[in-house]
Amino acid sequence: MNRHLFLSLWLFLSFSLLLFAVPGEMTFDKYHQPKELNALLKSWTSKHPQLTKLINIGKSSGKNDLFILRIAAEKKGSPEPDSRPAIFVSANLEGVHLVGTEAALMLIEKLLTKYNSDEKIAELLEKRTVYVAPLLNPDAAQNYFADIRYERYTNAHSIDEDLDDLIDEDGFDDLNKDGLITQMRVKDPAGNWISNPAEPRLMRRADPNKGEKGIYKIYTEGLDNDGAGEYNEDPPGGVELNRNFPHDFEHYIRAAGRWPVSEKESIALVKFLASKPNIAMVLNFSSENTFLNLQQSGRTRDPAALARVPIRMRRLEPVMNIDRQDMPLMKTVQLDYKNALEKAKLNYPENRAKGVGKGSFIAYCYYQYGVQVFSSDLWAIPESQETSAMETKRDIPAKNVEMREGMPKRGSARKDEHPDIYIPNWSYSVLKGKGFVTWTPYKHPTLGDVEIGGFVPYLKTTPPPSEIEKTISFHADFYISLMNRLPELKIKDTQVKALEDGLYQVTVSFTNIGRFPTSTAQGRLAGTSSPIRVHLKMTENQSLFSGRPIEAIPVINENGDIKKLEWTIRGSEGSKITITAKSPKLGSVTTTVVLQ
Ligand SMILES: [Ca+2]
Ligand SMILES: [Ca+2]
Ligand SMILES: [Ca+2]
Numbered sequence: 001m002n003r004h005l006f007l008s009l010w011l012f013l014s015f016s017l018l019l020f021a022v023p024g025e026m027t028f029d030k031y032h033q034p035k036e037l038n039a040l041l042k043s044w045t046s047k048h049p050q051l052t053k054l055i056n057i058g059k060s061s062g063k064n065d066l067f068i069l070r071i072a073a074e075k076k077g078s079p080e081p082d083s084r085p086a087i088f089v090s091a092n093l094e095g096v097h098l099v100g101t102e103a104a105l106m107l108i109e110k111l112l113t114k115y116n117s118d119e120k121i122a123e124l125l126e127k128r129t130v131y132v133a134p135l136l137n138p139d140a141a142q143n144y145f146a147d148i149r150y151e152r153y154t155n156a157h158s159i160d161e162d163l164d165d166l167i168d169e170d171g172f173d174d175l176n177k178d179g180l181i182t183q184m185r186v187k188d189p190a191g192n193w194i195s196n197p198a199e200p201r202l203m204r205r206a207d208p209n210k211g212e213k214g215i216y217k218i219y220t221e222g223l224d225n226d227g228a229g230e231y232n233e234d235p236p237g238g239v240e241l242n243r244n245f246p247h248d249f250e251h252y253i254r255a256a257g258r259w260p261v262s263e264k265e266s267i268a269l270v271k272f273l274a275s276k277p278n279i280a281m282v283l284n285f286s287s288e289n290t291f292l293n294l295q296q297s298g299r300t301r302d303p304a305a306l307a308r309v310p311i312r313m314r315r316l317e318p319v320m321n322i323d324r325q326d327m328p329l330m331k332t333v334q335l336d337y338k339n340a341l342e343k344a345k346l347n348y349p350e351n352r353a354k355g356v357g358k359g360s361f362i363a364y365c366y367y368q369y370g371v372q373v374f375s376s377d378l379w380a381i382p383e384s385q386e387t388s389a390m391e392t393k394r395d396i397p398a399k400n401v402e403m404r405e406g407m408p409k410r411g412s413a414r415k416d417e418h419p420d421i422y423i424p425n426w427s428y429s430v431l432k433g434k435g436f437v438t439w440t441p442y443k444h445p446t447l448g449d450v451e452i453g454g455f456v457p458y459l460k461t462t463p464p465p466s467e468i469e470k471t472i473s474f475h476a477d478f479y480i481s482l483m484n485r486l487p488e489l490k491i492k493d494t495q496v497k498a499l500e501d502g503l504y505q506v507t508v509s510f511t512n513i514g515r516f517p518t519s520t521a522q523g524r525l526a527g528t529s530s531p532i533r534v535h536l537k538m539t540e541n542q543s544l545f546s547g548r549p550i551e552a553i554p555v556i557n558e559n560g561d562i563k564k565l566e567w568t569i570r571g572s573e574g575s576k577i578t579i580t581a582k583s584p585k586l587g588s589v590t591t592t593v594v595l596q
């Protein structure tokens, strides 16, 4: 082949490859930085103007934009998107749950790109509205991409954690210059930590009942920057947003905020929800997994606090349990989720699913905002079949093994002795050891001889890039299937019966063909789920003999439950009456009957 021809062909080919590879194709094999995410949202809005609207609900403490993407197909004749029954999808309020942000992005992508090809998605977006907030704690999430990485849950609202009149004066320091903030362990007779006899990489508290005595103190990697005797006691940032909501709020705990919704992000979110009474369901991504654990886990965070309240005073506490009437539905969805997980061959260790946290966003959404709420954590470190700790011993430095001397001898590390035992094994086999920093000696200016090491930040919350796509795709599909289950109000039947003296009996049957009831029992209890209001519109020469012109139906259960309303009306034969039923979370239905 002519050399020039070959060269130009080669150039042409590589150029066209470049052209085809770049546009549009979204991949989910990395975590998107907040600024990339914002650019993505903007590009989606310009690419799909008929389907999207970008809503800015304000800025975080760190002056990052808080975006919500509204997705709804605007069609002639269908109601305006903000007044259709809606679903709110929230992600990454915790800041460390980056995989939640990716799941929200994939959900958006699926809805937008499948609108033209998938009938169910088209129907969903023509009937309903989906609001997606992919990153609700940008200040904290930013830290994953920082030069020095540490797990951060707090926004940038600086607070004085240790009340020394200095703000953010003592944060973490990357002493061994590996770009990660891990731990320091220091031999100290007053310490109450030991390294696990069979797995010296892992630290746990010594159990005096078993004759163990602590030999280590543990600190987060850093210096005593202000020389006040404590280490890293006041790092940058302040409030954990997913503890800053009103339900079961932890007063007097600084990380939870000074009062419920004290933070820019949380108040913006609550205001947005309040302005949208059409939101009927919240689907959330956080470390809380309500499909596998419905408990109010915040409850057990501090058992001592629980014991202080006398039983007769308990009723003053916030509601802590899913309402009995809401339970069967939750159970049904849980079962569907588990079956779907199994079908997708996604192995999730159920026993590690976290329940709902105190002051968390989803606790607020269910108990006070009063809607259906589901949350998934998307991923957990897989627990392989009892990998023996002995197998992984080869990467334990000999020096650490020496430290086992003087401690009770154990054959192998058992799960009940150290529930985290599977993590180093997984890190070793899947991450090729990158999940754990081997304990290495370091000369600390004030603590003296220490060792720096431990789990790398984000290990437990953040799947490795190769594992992102499978789980987020599964969950995006599952969430879309839940959106399709929303209640749907229909008029099933109307009957008119002529009585004597120009009186007519009008009966209308309303039904709900969706797979969720029209309101939650908790929402009715909290007074936040409005009933279905039925209006009877009569003409001047008609009058109501019995029944009321406006009726309220508190709830119609799922799967075709029926509620009947009856009126007796005086009017002339052949005249018409219009009956309309509506609720912000259901939209409206109308029928006209003829008196005859
Ligand atoms: Ca201090
Ligand atoms: Ca301080
Ligand atoms: Ca380090």
Ligand SMILES: [Ca+2]
Binding pocket: 170, 223, 224, 225, 226, 227, 228, 229, 230, 231, 232, 233
């Ligand atoms: Ca200090």
